Amino acid sequence: MRHVARRIVQGLAAALVLTAAPSAQAQDYPSRDITFIVPFNPGGSSDPLSRAFAAQLEKALSRNVNVENKPGGSATIGTNLVVRANPDGYTIGLGDSAALMYQPLVNKDLAYKTTDDYEIITKLADVPGMLVVRPDAPWNTFEEFLADVKKSPGKIRVGVSGVRSISDMVVQQFNRAADVKITTVPFTGGGGEALLAVMGGRIEGAVGYGGNTIAQIEAGKLKVLGVFAKGKYEPVPNAMSIPDAGYNATIPSGYSVIAPKGLPNDVREKLVAASQEAVRSPEFKEFTKKNGFVLDLKSPHEVSAELGELRNEFVGLIEWLDKKSAAK
Amino acid sequence: MSAIDGLLYGLSVVLTYQNLLAAFLGALAGTAIGVLPGLGPVAGIAMLLPVTYSLSPSAGLIMMAGMYYGAQYGGSTTAILINMPGESASVMTCIDGYKLTKKGRAGGVLSVVAIGSFLGGTASVIGVMLFSPAMADFGIMFGPAEFFALTAGGLLILSRMSGGSLAAGVLPMALGLVLSTIGEEQVTAQNRFTLGFNDLRQGVELVALVVGLYGLAEIMSVVETIQHQVKPIRVGLREMLPTRDEMRRAWAPYGRGTIIGFIFGLLPGPSATMSSFASYRLEKAVSKYRDEIGQGSIEGVAGPETANNAAATSSMGPLLSLGIPFGSVTALMLAAMMVHGVQPGPLLLTNHPEVFWGVIVSMFIGNLMLLILNIPLIGLWVSLLRIPHHIFLPLILILVVIGSYSVRNSMLDLHMLLLLGCIGYVLRMFEFQLAPMVVGLVLGPLIEKHLREALFMSLGDISVFYSSPIAVGIWIAVLFIMTFGLQRALLEKLSGIRFKRTALGNVE
Amino acid sequence: MMSASLQKRKGYLTIGGIGTFLAAGYLSMALQLPLGQLEQPGAAVFPLIAGALFLLGSLAALWEGWTMDPAEQIAVPAGTNLVRLLSLIGLLLGYFILLPWAGQLISSTLFCALLMRILSNLPWPRIAVYSMIITGALYVVFIYLLKVPLPRGMLFS
Numbered sequence: 001m002r003h004v005a006r007r008i009v010q011g012l013a014a015a016l017v018l019t020a021a022p023s024a025q026a027q028d029y030p031s032r033d034i035t036f037i038v039p040f041n042p043g044g045s046s047d048p049l050s051r052a053f054a055a056q057l058e059k060a061l062s063r064n065v066n067v068e069n070k071p072g073g074s075a076t077i078g079t080n081l082v083v084r085a086n087p088d089g090y091t092i093g094l095g096d097s098a099a100l101m102y103q104p105l106v107n108k109d110l111a112y113k114t115t116d117d118y119e120i121i122t123k124l125a126d127v128p129g130m131l132v133v134r135p136d137a138p139w140n141t142f143e144e145f146l147a148d149v150k151k152s153p154g155k156i157r158v159g160v161s162g163v164r165s166i167s168d169m170v171v172q173q174f175n176r177a178a179d180v181k182i183t184t185v186p187f188t189g190g191g192g193e194a195l196l197a198v199m200g201g202r203i204e205g206a207v208g209y210g211g212n213t214i215a216q217i218e219a220g221k222l223k224v225l226g227v228f229a230k231g232k233y234e235p236v237p238n239a240m241s242i243p244d245a246g247y248n249a250t251i252p253s254g255y256s257v258i259a260p261k262g263l264p265n266d267v268r269e270k271l272v273a274a275s276q277e278a279v280r281s282p283e284f285k286e287f288t289k290k291n292g293f294v295l296d297l298k299s300p301h302e303v304s305a306e307l308g309e310l311r312n313e314f315v316g317l318i319e320w321l322d323k324k325s326a327a328k
Numbered sequence: 329m330s331a332i333d334g335l336l337y338g339l340s341v342v343l344t345y346q347n348l349l350a351a352f353l354g355a356l357a358g359t360a361i362g363v364l365p366g367l368g369p370v371a372g373i374a375m376l377l378p379v380t381y382s383l384s385p386s387a388g389l390i391m392m393a394g395m396y397y398g399a400q401y402g403g404s405t406t407a408i409l410i411n412m413p414g415e416s417a418s419v420m421t422c423i424d425g426y427k428l429t430k431k432g433r434a435g436g437v438l439s440v441v442a443i444g445s446f447l448g449g450t451a452s453v454i455g456v457m458l459f460s461p462a463m464a465d466f467g468i469m470f471g472p473a474e475f476f477a478l479t480a481g482g483l484l485i486l487s488r489m490s491g492g493s494l495a496a497g498v499l500p501m502a503l504g505l506v507l508s509t510i511g512e513e514q515v516t517a518q519n520r521f522t523l524g525f526n527d528l529r530q531g532v533e534l535v536a537l538v539v540g541l542y543g544l545a546e547i548m549s550v551v552e553t554i555q556h557q558v559k560p561i562r563v564g565l566r567e568m569l570p571t572r573d574e575m576r577r578a579w580a581p582y583g584r585g586t587i588i589g590f591i592f593g594l595l596p597g598p599s600a601t602m603s604s605f606a607s608y609r610l611e612k613a614v615s616k617y618r619d620e621i622g623q624g625s626i627e628g629v630a631g632p633e634t635a636n637n638a639a640a641t642s643s644m645g646p647l648l649s650l651g652i653p654f655g656s657v658t659a660l661m662l663a664a665m666m667v668h669g670v671q672p673g674p675l676l677l678t679n680h681p682e683v684f685w686g687v688i689v690s691m692f693i694g695n696l697m698l699l700i701l702n703i704p705l706i707g708l709w710v711s712l713l714r715i716p717h718h719i720f721l722p723l724i725l726i727l728v729v730i731g732s733y734s735v736r737n738s739m740l741d742l743h744m745l746l747l748l749g750c751i752g753y754v755l756r757m758f759e760f761q762l763a764p765m766v767v768g769l770v771l772g773p774l775i776e777k778h779l780r781e782a783l784f785m786s787l788g789d790i791s792v793f794y795s796s797p798i799a800v801g802i803w804i805a806v807l808f809i810m811t812f813g814l815q816r817a818l819l820e821k822l823s824g825i826r827f828k829r830t831a832l833g834n835v836e
Numbered sequence: 837m838m839s840a841s842l843q844k845r846k847g848y849l850t851i852g853g854i855g856t857f858l859a860a861g862y863l864s865m866a867l868q869l870p871l872g873q874l875e876q877p878g879a880a881v882f883p884l885i886a887g888a889l890f891l892l893g894s895l896a897a898l899w900e901g902w903t904m905d906p907a908e909q910i911a912v913p914a915g916t917n918l919v920r921l922l923s924l925i926g927l928l929l930g931y932f933i934l935l936p937w938a939g940q941l942i943s944s945t946l947f948c949a950l951l952m953r954i955l956s957n958l959p960w961p962r963i964a965v966y967s968m969i970i971t972g973a974l975y976v977v978f979i980y981l982l983k984v985p986l987p988r989g990m991l992f993s
Contacts, residue, residue, distance in 0.1 A: 035985070041656065041659070042374040042377060042659075042660050042663060044659065044663065045663075045666070047663050048663045048664075048666040048667045051377070051378070051381070051667055052667060055381075066983060066985065067378070068737055068985045069374065069736070069737065070736065070737050070738070071530070071736060072511070072512070072529060072530025072531070072736065072738075073511075073512050073526065073529035073530055074512060074517050076526070076529070077526065077527065077529060077530055080526065107519070109524065109526045110526070154787070155787075157785065157787075162514060162515060162516070162517060163515055163516040163517065164516065164517060165517070183787065185781065185784045185785045186514075186515045186516070186780075186781055186784055187781060188514035188515055188777055188781070192652040192653070193596065195652065196467060196468055196471075196652060197471055197472075197785070199468050200468040200469065200470075200471055202471045202472075202785060203785060211666055211671060211672070211673075212651065212652070212662070212672065212673070214671075214673075215651050215671050215672060215673025215674065215675060216651070216673055216674065218671075218673070218675060219673055219674035219675045221674055286669070287667070287669070290666075290669050290671070291666050375982055375983065375984055376982070378983075493896075493900055494893075494896045494900070495848070495852070495893055495894075495896035495897035495899075495900045498889065498892060498893040498896060499851070499855060499890075499893030499894060499896065499897055500893075501889070501893070502859075502886060502889035502890035502892070502893040503855075503890060503893075505885075505886035505889060505890070506859075506862060506883075506886050506887065506890050508886070509882060509883045509886055513879050513882075515879075516870075516878065516879055518869065518870070518878075518879035520866075520869060520879055520883060521862070521865060521883075547924075548921055548924060548925075551920055551921060551924045551954075551955070552913045552917045552918075552920060552921040553917065554920065554955060716956075717955055717956075718951075718952050718955040718956035718958065719952075719966065719970070721951065721955060722947070722948040722951045722952055722955075722967065722970060723948075723970050723974075725928075725947075725951070726944050726947070726948060726970065726971065726974055727974065729931070729935075729944075730940075730974065730978050730984060730986065733986060733987075734984045734985070734986070737985055739932065739935065739936055739987070742932045742935070743932055746925070746928050746929060746932065749928075750925065754851075755851075757847070757910060757912065758844065758847045758848065758851060758910065759844075759910075760851075772882075772886065775882070776881075776882035779877070779881070779882065780877045780881065780882070783874060783875060783876075783877050784875065784876060784877070786875075787875045788873065788874035788875030788876075790874070
């Protein structure tokens, strides 16, 4: 009996050592499963986006891509994990533009500051904000809305997903550009509570994103007055573009794929190629189109430049907001 | 499409091989997820999300719904048997359920719970079917001020859950509130009390608290007193079934639990957990056997367990009819719809009736499956108690660790688990109550959020809190429930009649 | 008997004392946070309420301990019982420290074996077999079949 037990122990120990043997060799990348870290909860719009991308990346690399949710800290906890991971190409993650660019400006304890601290693999998509109001609201166009905002500064309230969240920032960008005062009201919790508050007539409007808001507009429960993006936004083709009307308010909710700094060159090339193949796949295109994401094919270099601009925009906005609250 | 047409159409959707299998597998996996301590419906469904993507949209959603209400069935099992809630909606079940197990009634109680869950779930499906168009508007009636009344009033009512001294209830509750403020707060994304640790920004996880306070603390006391442990007696078939008296006493809590659960399910927030708190408190106030609640009475188990199942079921209503998720589980289901290419929203009923009615009808069938599945399993669960401690404890501890880690994939949660286990052990030794601490952590962030958001919304006008009829109505109800014992005493004095049971310890 | 008893009163006084101390520290930290205005309530508002309640609860514990009958006793672990309890806590702590380094499989097997040794007087070989079966089975179900992402261990990544 003892003898048998010892043999089992020895066998298991041998198996352990074998499975644990180090494997990473650049030329045969990927030789094991890849982890894709999503710095958000499952639920919400960034998780399905990540999973839709991961499914296509799996096909392109012929390896499993396991999605792991590491939520919290305005998406900085998961982002930190990606930045600090082993740069072997087996840990990559979703880069949220606010977590990448805005958070380092207000939080000193992060593992990253600028785009130099991680590798950008590819851009995934942007989601522009939509200004929505009740269907029976007195405004039918954005101009009418703006006229009322000018008439009673600070009295028109727009729901956003948190103070100094992306949706708040885009409204503040508009406040600055048009020199008006729309009051933003935070509705946290992520369950579309701001939309509910608009439908219930508690606030005048809200900034909504993606499929959830589009569905309410299509059902006639909400009316869209304008979109915070240049050009036509396909899901609501008749809505006015606010930046095209001369007000520079364009910050979208943007997503890219990032990896830790220091990937071996061939690994990075393979990853970039496979990621772009995944983003170009008809399945991913279909997914983004259906859920109100705007596909945006950009090289890592272009994404980096775009993020740099975004950072400058944030710096300017924060200064402006601080000056305004100091003046009060 | 009327409700009857919808029902028939839904039946035709569900009665296919793939959808029936999805409902069954979902219910089965849900039961397992519920039974495992630490692994709650959110973590469980998130884990199995990729599996549902390989199914058709309706089959995927039927499976996820099955997991959600299946978890409510399973969550009570470990709460009753080993004083370890399978998930947070079963915290209240620990109090009386475990005491009944010690009295040798484990099998009977588990049957009562299974039947209650079935009744609550089924009644709730009927409600969803009949009222789903109107349901969307119910959620819209509630804004920050109304939710503030509901959550802050709830905290007041629940702060003295089961009698005891002032300190024994208020101190743990305040500790729960304090823990809830650790980390990044949601409204302005400010870091609070993180002491410079970036990981602390994610805050204290409810699962770590519940499993630590109850599960780990219980294991600690078992390990400490291991030599004095008596093996549970062998349970025969007769003990498996509830006695006639137990069933008779369960009916009223079933009814009250169903109504409470159904209403809470239609509101945003952790509705299953909150409805079980509310139901326990209601039983404590109005039940004929209220004096026994807390000492091991069937009412304290039947009410909350019926309520959490009814809430899990009715929370599908707002998701399907409005397309806005009111809790983390329904948010996951929404995400799944998006990946499947089904646009959630008010038009779901028109564009995808097969999803809408399929999910609703599957809940009837799933609940029935769960009842049939769970009654025979009770014998198996009870026999788990007979596994020797040196096998059972390491096994359950590793399970607890896997479960708690998997919620957020965070090592911090494991350290928190250990810390909270020690706190729970000490507090319990000195007869402090643990349930108010869970209540504090659940309600704390909600109270703060609604308080602040209401003020933001009203531009600083505090009349927002008392200008809405619904908020005022809730506050009056809170006042009524809090002074229930006092009213009864007054009534007795005035009428000169002594009621059979006096409201001992119920005057607050 | 391997348990000692302690005046319940002393326990209440200790818990109340620690609570008061923590509440004071918590409140002073809360005061550093922005208070905001009525139309923009800041992050400090709610912690001040929670901290005040915490202080109230701790003072209530002190008061109840002060007025409590000194004859009320509660049992506290002592002797080998205490040793067993402390070793459980120590083992868990060691497990959590080892987990990110050695990974789920190795650290769980070690933890399982050591805990079994504390709880029983089985010989080591049987303990080793049992703990490998337990952790192996859990590994297959959760990590292999359900793909729960658990730490793989830095040693092997």
